[in-house]
Amino acid sequence: MPPxxxxxxxxxxxxxxxxxxxxxxxxxxDIAPGEFVAVVGPSGCGKSxxxxxxxxxxxxxxxxxxxxxxxxxxxxxxxxxxxxxxNLMPWRTVLQNITLPLQLQGLPAAETxxxxxxxxxxxxxxxxxxTLPRHLSGGMEQxxxxxxxxxxxxxxxxxxxxxxxxxxLTRDRMGLELLRIWDRxxxxxxxxxxxxxxxxxxxxxxxxxxxxxGQLRAHIPIPLPRPRALSQTYSPxxxxxxxxxxxxxx
Amino acid sequence: MAIANPLNxxxxxGPAYQPRSLRLWQALLLPLSIxxxxxxxxxxxxxxQYKSYILPSPARVWQRLWVALADGTLAxxxxxxxxxxxxxxxxxLAVAAVLGYLLAxxxxxxxxLAPYIIASQSIPIVAVAPLFIIWFGSGPAAxxxxxxxxxxxxxxxxxxxxxxxxxxxLRDLMRSLRSNRWQTFAHLxxxxxxxxxxxxxKIGATLSVIGAVVGEFVGADRGLGFLITAARGQFDTALxxxxxxxxxxxxxxxxxxxxLLERALLAWKE
Ligand SMILES: Nc1ncnc2c1ncn2[C@@H]1O[C@H](COP(=O)(O)OP(=O)(O)OP(=O)(O)O)[C@@H](O)[C@H]1O
Ligand SMILES: [Mg+2]
Numbered sequence: 001m002p003p004x005x006x007x008x009x010x011x012x013x014x015x016x017x018x019x020x021x022x023x024x025x026x027x028x029x030d031i032a033p034g035e036f037v038a039v040v041g042p043s044g045c046g047k048s049x050x051x052x053x054x055x056x057x058x059x060x061x062x063x064x065x066x067x068x069x070x071x072x073x074x075x076x077x078x079x080x081x082x083x084x085x086x087n088l089m090p091w092r093t094v095l096q097n098i099t100l101p102l103q104l105q106g107l108p109a110a111e112t113x114x115x116x117x118x119x120x121x122x123x124x125x126x127x128x129x130x131t132l133p134r135h136l137s138g139g140m141e142q143x144x145x146x147x148x149x150x151x152x153x154x155x156x157x158x159x160x161x162x163x164x165x166x167x168x169l170t171r172d173r174m175g176l177e178l179l180r181i182w183d184r185x186x187x188x189x190x191x192x193x194x195x196x197x198x199x200x201x202x203x204x205x206x207x208x209x210x211x212x213x214g215q216l217r218a219h220i221p222i223p224l225p226r227p228r229a230l231s232q233t234y235s236p237x238x239x240x241x242x243x244x245x246x247x248x249x250x
Numbered sequence: 251m252a253i254a255n256p257l258n259x260x261x262x263x264g265p266a267y268q269p270r271s272l273r274l275w276q277a278l279l280l281p282l283s284i285x286x287x288x289x290x291x292x293x294x295x296x297x298x299q300y301k302s303y304i305l306p307s308p309a310r311v312w313q314r315l316w317v318a319l320a321d322g323t324l325a326x327x328x329x330x331x332x333x334x335x336x337x338x339x340x341x342x343l344a345v346a347a348v349l350g351y352l353l354a355x356x357x358x359x360x361x362x363l364a365p366y367i368i369a370s371q372s373i374p375i376v377a378v379a380p381l382f383i384i385w386f387g388s389g390p391a392a393x394x395x396x397x398x399x400x401x402x403x404x405x406x407x408x409x410x411x412x413x414x415x416x417x418x419x420l421r422d423l424m425r426s427l428r429s430n431r432w433q434t435f436a437h438l439x440x441x442x443x444x445x446x447x448x449x450x451x452k453i454g455a456t457l458s459v460i461g462a463v464v465g466e467f468v469g470a471d472r473g474l475g476f477l478i479t480a481a482r483g484q485f486d487t488a489l490x491x492x493x494x495x496x497x498x499x500x501x502x503x504x505x506x507x508x509x510l511l512e513r514a515l516l517a518w519k520e
Contacts, residue, residue, distance in 0.1 A: 052422075055426055056426075057422055057425055057426060075425050075426045075427075075428055076428070077427070077428055079426070080426075081422075081423070081426045083419055083422070083423065085419060087417075087419050087420060087423050089420065089437075089438070089441070090518060090519075091441045091518040100427070100437070101427045103437075104424075104427050104428070104429050104433050104437070132518055134518075152427075
């Protein structure tokens with residue numbers, strides 16, 4: 001199968017006073033359709049920057065990002081983004097936040113409503129449709145953000161530490177929910193995380209980055225059987241893979 | 251609520267959590283303070299035996315109010331001032347909102363216009379009011395323009411601050427959803443900037459009344475400002491009081507109206 005996303009000699013330099021700050025350097029990798037890829041690396045190595053490039057929100061200063069073989073020159077509706085913060089509009093209710101992408105596309109209200117109701121159920125927020133974000137917990141906010149990113153059915157979902165602000169228990173639960181959603185939608189996911197356990201638990205493949213300027217240090221395939229369950233995290237195979245990722249980072 | 255938080259500064263001053271006795275106190279505070287004011291006023295007259303053209307008694311002002319209401323002069327002049335204020339508020343608001351939006355999006359435009367805008371604020375409005383009368387005549391047009399000028403600045407600043415304060419992450423979200431300029435305005439910038447905008451309008455509403463009166467002082471044959479000048483000429487000080495109190499009522503009503511609008515539009519903030 002041809003890759004959904006191809007990254008070729010990708011580099012990004014932010015302009016600054018002393019000749020530019022190199023955030024990413026010479027990245028080359030492919031992502032196949034339906035794959036779940038986790039990106040890990042030390043803080044400040046350029047993971048968020050990479051996601052912005054993959055989303056078309058920022059343009060590379062070297063190399064290119066190809067989406068289905070075509071250079072990515074701007075944001076696309078087929079690419080959904082979940083930001084590190086839930087990023088909800090405080091004046092919109094849960095349902096109104098979720099339907100925002102379809103409202104912008106001008107889809108008929110009936111279809112919008114139908115999909116929104118499905119998604120509310122998928123992310124277990126039934127009963128909170130008309131709640132304002134300030135009455136939600138952090139985990140609920142993130143689930144709204146995920147539902148919003150799914151409603152226009154993007155083929156590629158980019159997640160930037162979506163569970164970073166959550167406690168360990170909620171985080172585990174959200175991870176499982178994400179896997180369930182991924183399973184049902186069968187879309188491609190690239191997720192940045194700083195949790196090695198989370199990366200190994202969720203992904204088919206873990207990309208490990210070097211400190212800034214971010215370069216690819218290792219590709220680690222995760223051959224753990226699916227569907228995954230939290231009990232797997234205690235298996236020796238899981239421990240060995242996590243160790244492998246940790247050693248690659250250090 | 252109106253008494254617990256009269257300036258409507260939307261602090262979380264939830265009277266719901268206050269003990270009943272405190273709420274009762276707050277409800278009594280305004281009548282008490284007005285009563286005290288009236289007592290001091292009347293006391294001064296008894297003590298010092300002021301002539302009524304120097305300081306008319308509360309009763310006399312009250313009587314004069316009824317006369318002015320009965321013969322229609324008050325309503326007629328108040329209507330003129332109110333319509334000038336509203337016209338000026340609308341004009342100033344419209345120009346400031348559009349220009350503020352453009353300035354918020356363009357640093358070059360801002361650095362070009364900022365010196366003029368700030369300079370315009372350093373000129374007292376009373377100093378330029380005569381010019382407006384010379385240029386636009388002694389009709390309502392000049393007053394509307396004076397009001398608009400005085401309303402312009404606070405609204406402009408608030409629009410710029412409001413639009414600039416939109417979270418960059420929400421802008422990225424809108425970009426990732428391929429929202430066009432209009433959609434970004436309608437679904438993100440407008441609702442995000444609305445609280446700041448309305449705060450500016452609240453200030454502008456009261457300033458607008460001042461603008462109208464300043465214009466009427468300088469040259470007019472109607473309006474509350476004119477009524478004050480005319481009453482003073484006839485040593486009808488009680489009527490001056492009546493006109494001033496009417497101005498206060500108009501300014502407070504405009505302020506209250508915006509506060510109501512605020513409460514309706516910003517229910518999500520409560
Ligand atoms: N808009 C920007 N302008 C200039 N420099 C930036 C910008 N965004 C990020 N950087 C710099 O680029 C480098 C990489 O930042 P980035 O946010 O991509 O890192 P990260 O891997 O996501 O870090 P973290 O794990 O802490 O979120 C950092 O040194 C940062 O200071
Ligand atoms: Mg980051």
